[in-house]
Amino acid sequence: MSDKIKAEARTEFGKGAARRIRRENKVPAVIYGHGNDPIHVTLPGHATMMALKHGGANALLELEIDGKTQLALTKQVQVEPIKRLLEHIDFVAVRRGEKVTVDVPVHVVGEAARETLVVTENATVQIEAEATHIPEAIEVDVEGAEAGTQIHASDLKLPSGATLLLDPETLVVNVTAQVSAEALEAELEEAEAEAGIERDETDKDVDEVGAESSEGEGSSEE
Numbered sequence: 001m002s003d004k005i006k007a008e009a010r011t012e013f014g015k016g017a018a019r020r021i022r023r024e025n026k027v028p029a030v031i032y033g034h035g036n037d038p039i040h041v042t043l044p045g046h047a048t049m050m051a052l053k054h055g056g057a058n059a060l061l062e063l064e065i066d067g068k069t070q071l072a073l074t075k076q077v078q079v080e081p082i083k084r085l086l087e088h089i090d091f092v093a094v095r096r097g098e099k100v101t102v103d104v105p106v107h108v109v110g111e112a113a114r115e116t117l118v119v120t121e122n123a124t125v126q127i128e129a130e131a132t133h134i135p136e137a138i139e140v141d142v143e144g145a146e147a148g149t150q151i152h153a154s155d156l157k158l159p160s161g162a163t164l165l166l167d168p169e170t171l172v173v174n175v176t177a178q179v180s181a182e183a184l185e186a187e188l189e190e191a192e193a194e195a196g197i198e199r200d201e202t203d204k205d206v207d208e209v210g211a212e213s214s215e216g217e218g219s220s221e222e
Contacts, residue, residue, distance in 0.1 A: 003051035007041040007063045018088070027086045031063070031072050033093035041065060049086055052077065056136035058102045061091070073100060073131055094131035101128050101165060104135055110143030112175050118142055119174045122166075125153060129162040140173050147177035 010028065012020075018028050027048050031039040041063065052059045052074065059074040072091035080087050094100055103124040112118050125138055138158065140151055154168035179187075192198075 003047075003054060003059070004062045004064065005043055005047055005051060007043050007065045009066055010040040010042045013040065022085070022087065027089060029089040029091060031070060031091045031093050032075075033091075034095075036093070039065065039070070039093075043089070045086060048089070052086075052089075057105055058134045058136075060094070060131060060134065063091075071095065071131060073102075073134075096132055098131050099128050100131050100134070101126065102134055105137045106172060107137040107139050108142055108173060109139050110141045110145075112142045112145040112149070113147070115178045116145070116147045117176050117178050118145075119176060121171045121174055122153075125156060125172065126165040127158060127162045128165055129159065133159060133161055135159050135162070142173065142175060145175045147175055149175040 007029070010017075010021075021028050021042055022045075025045040027043045027045050029041050029043050031041065043063075048061075051061055055061070055074070057074075061072050061074070063070045063072050071094045073094050074089065075092050076090040078087040078089070079085065092100070103126050105124050106120060106122065108118060108120060127138075129135070135158075138156055140156065142149070142151075150171055151173040152168065153164055153166045153170040153172055156164070156172065158164060
């Protein structure tokens with residue numbers, strides 16, 4: 001589903017014009033694609049922010065520009081880092097029924113078996129899908145998965161009409177056994193020994209030496 005946004009054609013460009021637009025709680029944007037010249041528009045700030053939140057990383061907006069409607073797929077969003085306000089948006093013009101290539105986020109759901117660690121090896125998956133049927137995310141269910149479970153791209157459940165563009169053998173989610181702090185420390189020491197690295201005194205060693213010194217000082221005062 002696409003969100004409908006009323007856009008205004010923009011004729012002013014440059015940093016000064018962009019600042020004026022943002023002061024009016026609006027967002028400068030550009031629509032590219034289909035061999036046409038880029039279309040520069042201004043969008044209402046709040047409505048656009050809500051539409052992007054609703055549509056996710058590949059939000060599809062139905063922009064009304066001078067009485068005409070243009071479907072636009074979000075490609076790049078610039079956000080002010082402190083106030084988190086929209087600064088600029090790049091869109092790609094699309095048509096209904098047209099297939100597009102997009103990177104869709106992977107969303108892991110469920111709880112794996114106890115004492116396991118779920119690692120997302122690939123946070124996004126590239127697919128080809130109709131512009132009006134792009135999923136917000138592709139879910140991977142790990143409920144009850146035991147250590148050693150591996151979910152590859154070929155195991156993903158894609159929406160109807162979507163095609164995987166990733167190598168089917170690509171590892172997407174990996175369920176491994178949890179490693180204790182002691183085991184990690186032992187592995188690190190082994191790796192350092194093989195590499196010929198000599199360790200400095202650890203904090204624990206320093207604390208122990210400090211404690212012993214303090215005890216010695218205390219007994220001499222008595």
